[in-house]
Amino acid sequence: MAAFQSFVVCFIVAFAVIVSPTCAALTRNFYDKVCPHALPTIKAVVKNAIIREPRIGASLLRLHFHDCFVNGCDGSVLLDDTANFTGEKTALPNLNSLRGFDVVDEIKTAVNKVCRRSVVSCADILAVAARDSVDILGGPSYRYKVLLGRRDARNASKNDANNDLPPPFLNLTQLLSNFQSHGLNLKDLVVLSGGHTIGLSRCIAFRARIYNDTNINPGFAASLKQECPLTGGDNNTQPLDATTTRFDTVYFKSLLKSKGLLHSDQQLFKGDGSTSDKLVRHYSNHYLDFAKDFGVSMIKMGNMKPLTGTRGEVRLNCRRIN
Numbered sequence: 001m002a003a004f005q006s007f008v009v010c011f012i013v014a015f016a017v018i019v020s021p022t023c024a025a026l027t028r029n030f031y032d033k034v035c036p037h038a039l040p041t042i043k044a045v046v047k048n049a050i051i052r053e054p055r056i057g058a059s060l061l062r063l064h065f066h067d068c069f070v071n072g073c074d075g076s077v078l079l080d081d082t083a084n085f086t087g088e089k090t091a092l093p094n095l096n097s098l099r100g101f102d103v104v105d106e107i108k109t110a111v112n113k114v115c116r117r118s119v120v121s122c123a124d125i126l127a128v129a130a131r132d133s134v135d136i137l138g139g140p141s142y143r144y145k146v147l148l149g150r151r152d153a154r155n156a157s158k159n160d161a162n163n164d165l166p167p168p169f170l171n172l173t174q175l176l177s178n179f180q181s182h183g184l185n186l187k188d189l190v191v192l193s194g195g196h197t198i199g200l201s202r203c204i205a206f207r208a209r210i211y212n213d214t215n216i217n218p219g220f221a222a223s224l225k226q227e228c229p230l231t232g233g234d235n236n237t238q239p240l241d242a243t244t245t246r247f248d249t250v251y252f253k254s255l256l257k258s259k260g261l262l263h264s265d266q267q268l269f270k271g272d273g274s275t276s277d278k279l280v281r282h283y284s285n286h287y288l289d290f291a292k293d294f295g296v297s298m299i300k301m302g303n304m305k306p307l308t309g310t311r312g313e314v315r316l317n318c319r320r321i322n
């Protein structure tokens with residue numbers, strides 16, 4: 001659907017201007033000629049960052065998701081506020097929650113240096129860093145080939161971030177309609193939620209679930225209440241699954257046991273035999289299918305409304321427009 005939309009946009013632009021340089025699809029080999037060391041450099045910085053702090057892989061994966069869901073994968077999430085706009089960083093889903101900005105800066109500095117100029121966009125850095133994180137934390141997984149050639153936005157919107165990112169208290173119907181509004185389907189929703197196989201969540205995001213939900217394992221809820229009291233401790237973190245630095249199927253296995261940490265996680269498996277239930281059950285014991293389908297859906301997500309050709313810019317510094 002997203003690919004279809006960008007195809008339609010491309011087609012209209014190409015028609016109007018006959019041959020338009022603004023219309024270009026993302027490609028696998030975008031940097032092969034212009035900077036052959038770009039991708040290995042990104043991977044090396046990501047690898048070091050994960051060695052320093054294993055959680056950072058999860059944080060980098062989430063940055064790409066939050067970038068793409070708000071006006072497409074255009075690096076807008078990285079922009080600091082300016083006099084002209086209030087950016088996405090202070091929007092509710094992001095404030096005190098998104099992390100990894102310093103690692104993105106480190107990557108950008110490294111690629112600017114190895115390429116001898118600023119040619120790798122911040123939007124592409126997020127896409128590659130997300131893929132590399134999954135690859136590094138995933139062991140013998142299927143390494144999906146990320147598509148490249150995105151350019152960076154010159155604006156950002158706090159409002160759009162508040163409106164377009166799904167909050168964790170949504171039910172399945174609402175989660176699906178949010179994903180559909182981004183050109184993604186139920187399978188994409190389930191498999192991409194598998195991103196929660198790595199990383200942590202703050203208490204404030206799962207408090208309502210552990211105190212009020214009924215489809216939760218009682219022992220699991222009781223132990224979480226120790227770490228996440230009814231009042232206070234909003235910033236206390238807990239693992240999204242039991243193996244937070246392994247990209248594995250434990251997230252889906254936990255849902256089968258009503259041990260999803262977020263309300264939105266457990267919505268994917270309610271034990272009602274729905275299509276969503278079946279997908280969760282399947283991924284819970286088919287790691288290779290999960291890894292492969294995750295790559296397919298990540299590419300689909302990464303194709304959302306990219307700026308290509310001469311639109312936008314390649315930022316020199318990911319935090320501000322040139």
Ligand code: HEM
Pocket residue numbers: 055057058059060061062065096097098099166167168169175189192193195196198199200201202203205240262264
């Ligand atoms: C389906 C809708 C989704 C909802 C409602 C949701 C919600 C959340 C919430 C509330 C957190 C914790 C934030 C905090 O502690 O402040 C979180 C963390 C995370 N999310 Fe999601 N998420 C969704 C989909 C995704 C997708 C599609 C991905 C990536 C493919 C993803 C990757 C992550 C990761 C890796 C973390 C942990 C980050 C870290 O430890 O720094 N999420 N998510």
Ligand SMILES: *[C@@H]1O[C@H](CO)[C@@H](O)[C@H](O)[C@H]1NC(C)=O
Pocket residue numbers: 082083084
């Ligand atoms: C705000 O926009 C104006 C007009 O486009 C531009 O001249 C100015 O440099 C911008 N300010 C910042 C802080 O980006």
Ligand SMILES: *[C@@H]1O[C@H](CO)[C@@H](O)[C@H](O)[C@H]1NC(C)=O
Pocket residue numbers: 096233234235
């Ligand atoms: C949570 O952490 C942020 C900084 O990350 C801080 O500004 C905020 O006051 C903290 N909230 C609580 C309730 O401790």
Ligand SMILES: *[C@@H]1O[C@H](CO)[C@@H](O)[C@H](O)[C@H]1NC(C)=O
Pocket residue numbers: 071153154155156157160
């Ligand atoms: C940013 O500008 C582009 C055009 O330059 C526009 O299509 C887009 O909607 C704008 N985004 C925001 C968040 O204002």
Ligand SMILES: *[C@@H]1O[C@H](CO)[C@@H](O)[C@H](O)[C@H]1NC(C)=O
Pocket residue numbers: 171172173174
């Ligand atoms: C999901 O939430 C919406 C909005 O609160 C509600 O109208 C709808 O009935 C809910 N759907 C289900 C299946 O619970």
Ligand SMILES: *[C@@H]1O[C@H](CO)[C@@H](O)[C@H](O)[C@H]1NC(C)=O
Pocket residue numbers: 207208209211212230
């Ligand atoms: C549980 O639900 C009640 C009734 O909707 C609400 O007032 C309360 O704030 C909820 N508790 C939590 C921890 O979210």
